[in-house]
Amino acid sequence: xxxxxxxxxxxxxxxxxxxxxxxxxxxxxxxxxxxxxxxxxxxxxxxxxxxxxxxxxxxxxxxxxxxxxxxxxxxxxxxxxxxxxxxxxxxxxxxxxxxxxxxxxxxxxxxxxxxxxxxxxxxxxxxxxxxxxxxxxxxxxxxxxxxxxxxxxxxxxxxxxxxxxxxxxxxxxxxxxxxxxxxxxxxxxxxxxxxxxxxxxxxxxxxxxxxxxxxxxxxxxxxxxxxxxxxxxxxxxxxxxxxxxxxxxx
Amino acid sequence: xxxxxxxxxxxxxxxxxxxxxxxxxxxxxxxxxxxxxxxxxxxxxxxxxxxxxxxxxxxxxxxxxxxxxxxxxxxxxxxxxxxxxxxxxxxxxxxxxxxxxxxxxxxxxxxxxxxxxxxxxxxxxxxxxxxxxxxxxxxxxxxxxxxxxxxxxxxxxxxxxxxxxxxxxxxxxxxxxxxxxxxxxxxxxxxxxxxxxxxxxxxxxxxxxxxxxxxxxxxxxxxxxxxxxxxxxxxxxxxxxxxxxxxxxx
DNA sequence: ATACTTAGCGTAAAAAATACGCTAAGTGAA
DNA sequence: TTCACTTAGCGTATTTTTTACGCTAAGTAT
Numbered sequence: 001x002x003x004x005x006x007x008x009x010x011x012x013x014x015x016x017x018x019x020x021x022x023x024x025x026x027x028x029x030x031x032x033x034x035x036x037x038x039x040x041x042x043x044x045x046x047x048x049x050x051x052x053x054x055x056x057x058x059x060x061x062x063x064x065x066x067x068x069x070x071x072x073x074x075x076x077x078x079x080x081x082x083x084x085x086x087x088x089x090x091x092x093x094x095x096x097x098x099x100x101x102x103x104x105x106x107x108x109x110x111x112x113x114x115x116x117x118x119x120x121x122x123x124x125x126x127x128x129x130x131x132x133x134x135x136x137x138x139x140x141x142x143x144x145x146x147x148x149x150x151x152x153x154x155x156x157x158x159x160x161x162x163x164x165x166x167x168x169x170x171x172x173x174x175x176x177x178x179x180x181x182x183x184x185x186x187x188x189x190x191x192x193x194x195x196x197x198x199x200x201x202x203x204x205x206x207x208x209x210x211x212x213x214x215x216x217x218x219x220x221x222x223x224x225x226x227x228x229x230x231x232x233x234x235x236x237x238x239x240x241x242x243x244x245x246x247x248x249x250x
Numbered sequence: 251x252x253x254x255x256x257x258x259x260x261x262x263x264x265x266x267x268x269x270x271x272x273x274x275x276x277x278x279x280x281x282x283x284x285x286x287x288x289x290x291x292x293x294x295x296x297x298x299x300x301x302x303x304x305x306x307x308x309x310x311x312x313x314x315x316x317x318x319x320x321x322x323x324x325x326x327x328x329x330x331x332x333x334x335x336x337x338x339x340x341x342x343x344x345x346x347x348x349x350x351x352x353x354x355x356x357x358x359x360x361x362x363x364x365x366x367x368x369x370x371x372x373x374x375x376x377x378x379x380x381x382x383x384x385x386x387x388x389x390x391x392x393x394x395x396x397x398x399x400x401x402x403x404x405x406x407x408x409x410x411x412x413x414x415x416x417x418x419x420x421x422x423x424x425x426x427x428x429x430x431x432x433x434x435x436x437x438x439x440x441x442x443x444x445x446x447x448x449x450x451x452x453x454x455x456x457x458x459x460x461x462x463x464x465x466x467x468x469x470x471x472x473x474x475x476x477x478x479x480x481x482x483x484x485x486x487x488x489x490x491x492x493x494x495x496x497x498x499x500x
Numbered sequence: 501a502t503a504c505t506t507a508g509c510g511t512a513a514a515a516a517a518t519a520c521g522c523t524a525a526g527t528g529a530a
Numbered sequence: 531t532t533c534a535c536t537t538a539g540c541g542t543a544t545t546t547t548t549t550a551c552g553c554t555a556a557g558t559a560t
Contacts, residue, residue, distance in 0.1 A: 011306060013263060013361060056261060056359060060336040083331055084363050086310040109306060111263060113334050113363075166412055181537070193493055199518060201539070206516095222537040223525040245445060245548085431506075449549060451508070456547095472506040473556040495517080 011109040015064045016051035016149065018082070018114060018156035019072070021121035021136055022173040024182055027189050028121060028136040029153065030071060030129065034146060035102070048146040049153065050134065051112065053103050064115035071134040072125060078172055082114040082159050083152075090148050114152055116159065118172040164190055168209075171230035177213060179225040180204050209234040261359040265314045266301035266399065268332070268364060268406035269322070271371035271386055272423035274432055277439055278371060278386040279403065280321060280379065284396055285352070298396035299403065300384065301362065303353050314365040321384040322375060328422055332364040332409050333402075340398050364402055366409065368422040414440055418459075421480035427463060429475040430454050459484040 019030035032050040050071055054063040064079055091099060091110050100106050119125070126136055142153060163169050170186050171178075184200050187193075204210050209231045217224035269280035282300045300321055304313040314329055341349060341360050350356050369375070376386055392403060413419050420436050421428075434450050437443075454460050459481045467474035 011263070013261070054336075057338055059338060060334055060361070081333055084310055084334060086304075086363075088307055088309060111310070113336075162416055165416060179538090191493065191495075193495070195495060196519075197537085198520080198539075198541090203517085205539095217526095217538095219527095220537080221527040222535080223527095223539080225538055245441075245443070429507090446550075447506085448508080448510090448551080453548085455508095467507095467557095469558095470506080471558040472504080473508080473558095475507055 010107060012053050012107050014051055014053045014110050014112040015060050015067060016049045016112050016114050016152060017064050017068050018049055018116040018153060019068055019119060020160060021119050022186055023121035024185060027139050029139060029142060030134055031137055032134045049149045060113050068117060071129050071132050073128050077117045077119060079115050079117050082116050083155055084113045085148060085152065086111040095147050116156055120173060120175055161190060168235055177227040177229055179217060179227060181225055260357060262303050262357050264301055264303045264360050264362040265310050265317060266299045266362050266364050266402060267314050267318050268299055268366040268403060269318055269369060270410060271369050272436055273371035274435060277389050279389060279392060280384055281387055282384045299399045310363050318367060321379045321382050323378050327367045327369060329365050329367050332366050333405055334363045335398060336361040345397050366406055370423060370425055411440060418485055427477040427479055429467060429477060431475055458488060
């Protein structure tokens with residue numbers, strides 16, 4: 001069966017990016033302040049996930065990276081594909097007009113692939129993002145995003161939690177050297193539970209890929225904690241040796 | 251930053267589908283025999299994953315379902331998004347020409363979103379697929395697929411295994427009523443391990459969402475086994491109550 | 501009757517997860 | 531300088547889960 005309605009000049013592909021950041025206390029997401037080009041539009045929300053139509057010569061991952069770099073600069077990121085949103089009616093009316101004005105095109109449909117990335121949030125990054133027209137907002141405070149970006153963000157949060165079950169993704173949120181406490185705060189935030197500190201510590205110390213380094217916190221108003229690093233090579237080696245049936249039947 | 255090279259008439263979006271089937275013994279995948287329209291092409295492989303360019307009015311999930319239905323008819327399926335393949339050079343030369351001839355278009359680039367689905371394989375389905383130009387091939391025997399479909403299939407296998415870790419997806423491969431042995435065979439096939447029958451049984455019986463029904467096998471050359479059903483509602487209820495930290499730190 | 505196959509129950513040991521008591525080492529305030 | 535406060539970090543006991551494996555049950559085929 002061949003497909004009808006193949007007028008491809010009316011539809012385009014875009015990427016949107018959900019970049020989660022963790023600052024040691026809470027989870028935040030990177031939001032772009034939408035520019036109203038050429039003229040102010042009506043009732044559109046000003047905040048959106050960073051995104052862009054893709055050009056002919058770039059892969060979607062390249063496009064996503066281009067978009068993210070604009071707001072976070074050169075630091076290393078690990079991009080992941082998430083989900084594609086392809087409802088033919090997902091952008092319409094004023095939102096569609098904004099896209100057509102902004103990109104100087106005349107589309108009727110935009111399909112968007114969502115990527116996500118995790119970064120360590122620090123002061124330097126936050127100010128960089130501010131200077132480039134974006135901000136970091138705590139997850140619980142986000143509301144009223146443009147387009148269907150609320151829906152996309154909700155879905156991204158689910159994906160993030162799933163990912164924690166599949167991979168040691170926590171370390172992407174933390175500085176190279178981190179303390180057990182930082183790790184625990186992250187787990188508590190993501191899963192929204194309280195964890196017994198002594199058991200958590202015990203478990204982490206038993207993981208052969210979490211390695212203590214010869215360095216401690218300083219200038220903290222309590223006993224300074226040991227720093228650790230994550231050794232991805234050791235993690236992957238272990239995975240080859242181990243097949244845990246117990247973790248399989250869900 | 252606005253994107254250059256926005257000539258959208260040269261690029262299109264397609265779906266490709268990886269449909270896994272389990273027949274009680276082995277895992278198979280649905281492959282479509284490619285039709286050479288209008289004229290025979292040269293060195294192209296004859297087998298490919300089912301797929302299609304999408305029309306203006308359908309969502310990608312609708313397109314994927316349309317494609318799959320052609321080969322499996324009306325039975326229920328649970329479609330999942332997998333991964334998007336967007337390398338600008340992923341289809342070129344003779345393969346690109348085939349697409350352009352087959353759909354009567356003149357594209358330079360095709361981005362494809364891959365979906366996958368799991369089905370219970372039985373005689374009836376296999377003959378249906380045959381009559382409609384497709385076949386079911388054992389995973390280990392697959393080679394030399396068209397386009398980049400080998401790569402896509404490899405990736406799909408990884409996704410399948412991951413999915414088993416996240417959700418009770420096994421039941422989508424089995425008939426409504428199944429035996430513990432069938433379930434075990436499936437796990438052994440997917441993870442390529444041997445499982446102790448007694449422990450596996452014990453574990454399954456302990457899951458409150460695997461429910462015995464008042465019915466047994468018949469005409470088997472050994473002690474007939476009890477049938478069970480999967481209760482998705484109970485599974486989801488349980489998940490709300492339970493948060494298992496132990497399963498979290500990977 | 502006997503061999504063969506898979507179903508299905510039980511018990512014991514090992515491993516992992518949880519609960520929780522206690523001390524250590526830093527800060528800043530009285 | 532002592533005391534309150536905070537988080538680090540060690541240990542032990544209990545419970546839960548996983549694994550190993552012996553044994554019987556109930557069918558078919560010869």
